[in-house]
Every structure is written in C-alpha cells, then in structure tokens.
Amino acid sequence: MKNFIAKLPKAELHLHIEGTFEPELMFAIAKRNNIEIPYKTIEEVKTAYQFSCLQDFLDIYYAGAGVLITELDFYDLTMAYFTKCKEDNILHAEIMFDPQTHTKRGVSFETVINGIHLAREEAESKWGITSELIMSYLRHLSEEDAFETLSQSLPFKHLIKAVGLDSSEKGNPPSKFYKVFKASAEAGYVLVAHAGEEGPAEYVWEAIDGLQVMRIDHGNNCLTDEILVQEVIKRDLALTVCPLSNLKLQVVKELDSHPLREMMKRGIKATVNSDDPAYFGGYLNQNFYALQEALDLSKEELVLLAKNSFQHSLLDEKRKKELL
Ligand code: HPA
Ligand code: ZN
Numbered sequence: 001m002k003n004f005i006a007k008l009p010k011a012e013l014h015l016h017i018e019g020t021f022e023p024e025l026m027f028a029i030a031k032r033n034n035i036e037i038p039y040k041t042i043e044e045v046k047t048a049y050q051f052s053c054l055q056d057f058l059d060i061y062y063a064g065a066g067v068l069i070t071e072l073d074f075y076d077l078t079m080a081y082f083t084k085c086k087e088d089n090i091l092h093a094e095i096m097f098d099p100q101t102h103t104k105r106g107v108s109f110e111t112v113i114n115g116i117h118l119a120r121e122e123a124e125s126k127w128g129i130t131s132e133l134i135m136s137y138l139r140h141l142s143e144e145d146a147f148e149t150l151s152q153s154l155p156f157k158h159l160i161k162a163v164g165l166d167s168s169e170k171g172n173p174p175s176k177f178y179k180v181f182k183a184s185a186e187a188g189y190v191l192v193a194h195a196g197e198e199g200p201a202e203y204v205w206e207a208i209d210g211l212q213v214m215r216i217d218h219g220n221n222c223l224t225d226e227i228l229v230q231e232v233i234k235r236d237l238a239l240t241v242c243p244l245s246n247l248k249l250q251v252v253k254e255l256d257s258h259p260l261r262e263m264m265k266r267g268i269k270a271t272v273n274s275d276d277p278a279y280f281g282g283y284l285n286q287n288f289y290a291l292q293e294a295l296d297l298s299k300e301e302l303v304l305l306a307k308n309s310f311q312h313s314l315l316d317e318k319r320k321k322e323l324l
Helices: 002-007 023-032 042-048 054-065 071-088 099-103 109-127 143-159 174-186 201-211 220-224 226-234 243-248 260-266 284-295 299-311 317-323
Strands: 010-016 090-097 130-138 162-166 190-195 215-218 238-241 270-272
Touching: 002 284, 002 299, 010 071, 010 215, 010 238, 010 270, 010 284, 010 299, 023 042, 023 071, 054 099, 071 090, 071 109, 071 284, 090 109, 090 162, 090 317, 099 109, 099 130, 099 143, 109 130, 109 143, 130 143, 143 174, 162 174, 174 190, 174 201, 190 201, 201 215, 201 220, 201 226, 220 226, 220 238, 220 260, 238 260, 243 284, 260 270, 260 284, 260 299, 270 284, 270 299, 284 299, 299 317
Parallel strands: 010 090, 090 130, 130 162, 162 190, 190 215, 215 238, 238 270
Antiparallel strands: none
C-alpha cells in the first residue's frame, strides 16, 4: 500500500508555507540573520512540539516564522517544500502564506512574495510542479487589518490566486470578515477559508453563505449538522482534510476515529493534506500512510481522494484534464 500511495499522483490543497519550516532550516536561517531562538538543539525543538489545541500550536508557529527576514529566507523555505513535493509525487500545490505574520514584524509584503515566487518558478521549470498562492488573512486580527493586507497585495495580484482565512478559530467567526472577503472577490480573488476545525458547524454555514467560499479548509464539524452536509454536497464544496494535524491538535483523539471515512460515506468530496507538516509529523504521503492504516482505506478510495484533489484545485479545466 505504501508503494501504491507513494506513486499516486497528487495535488496538495491545504498547506501553510510557514508550517513547513523544519527545525534544521530554522537554525540555519536564525544563525545567518543573527537571531536568537529559545532552543539549543533540534531535539529540544521537537520536544516543544506537543500541542493540546490549535492555539498552543499557533504560538510556536508564529514564533518560528519570526526568524524569516529576507527574500532568500522565503525562497529557501518554499524550495524546501517543493523538494518534498517532488519526493511525495505532488504534481500541483496550493500554498497558503500569512503576510500579516511578516508585515507586522517590519518585513515587506514584496520580500515575502518575491522569495516565494522565485521558488515557484524554479519548481515548475525544474520539475514541472505547478502551484498557486493563497493569501490568508489572520482571523485573530481585525477586519481593518485584513483590508490593509488586501491593498498591499494588489500590486502582486498576478502572483496570487485566492484569499483564505486562518489562525485562532474560536471566537473569530467568518462573519467578522464578510466585507473584506466581498472586496477580495471584487478584486478577482477566489475564496477559501478554514472553518469547522475547532469552531462549530455554524462557522461553516457562515463560510459558505456569508464568505461564499469555494472550498472549506478542515470542515470536520460539518458532520454535526445533517442539513449542512447536504448543502456542502449540493454545492459541490470540497473539504481539505488534514489527518495528522487533527491528531496533533487533538481535534480527533485517535486516527481510527477520524471523520474522513464518514465524510466519504456521506458523499462529501474530501481531500487529504498536510497543513503544517514540519510541526505535525509528516508531509502528504505520511498523512496518506497513517490514514490508510487507521481507516483501512482501499486502493479505490485512495485514488478517489487523489482525484478529488485535482478536481477541486484552482487549476484551469485544461490542466485538470491533463492531470486527472
Ligand atoms: N488552523 C488555523 N490556522 C492555521 C493552521 C490551522 O490548522 N495552520 C496554520 N495556521
Ligand atoms: Zn490550515
């Protein structure tokens, strides 16, 4: 099965580039930027990665991203992820980045996007791996702040396909961002959002009706509302599910009680993704391996999950056809 999964062509639709920051690269970049980090060894970093909820993780994730300063840092970070794509047979990646995490520290939007973009071009020319960028607004910050990010993004609009919504979900419902999502759509961006990871089904309703997203990141808590499940199916909205993330952040107790099987059984279009692989213990293939074992997924089910990832990507129909 592992061999089958490894060879399966895949797209990854839910991946935070800041969440691919491996401790080894973090140490190297911190050193060249003369920044102190609160860990002495890689082992120390890894033992710090024990989380009891999303917020626990976010505190460490934002601190880690704090050593990224130059265009080269963002290039190195992104190139390291594309190397993993090559290893995992990911043919297409939709990469989220959090501009506010960097602009708040005085790193310019331009520095972030130029570094990431350079790596995207290289991955495509070297390995034929295509990618899209999703600019994610941080939901613990204000809508006004998101509006500022939207305007900073406009000179680089040709490099960004979509906007998303991430960070601390509880207490920060999608309704806080209706206006900026509407303005983002008017500017030409496609819309996605994290919803129903720790937040209730009500937040997923807000994401689909209020924000008008075309895809839901996580969406686990959809399953608590049968009418919502029917609506997600009717509107053909895919969920970008992240098994190892769910396990590490204690969204699920065990992988064998992961809701993915139930989602598939009910006819929801689910995809498998790694979310923040450097923090959650594995890249895309590891997520597939763990899930296949825990839920005893068949080859047909694995193929369906991989097909869903292309089908519900932001690729144009022509490239979808080539890849499916
Ligand atoms: N949820 C919310 N925000 C995030 C995540 C996540 O899983 N990863 C990075 N930012
Ligand atoms: Zn995420």
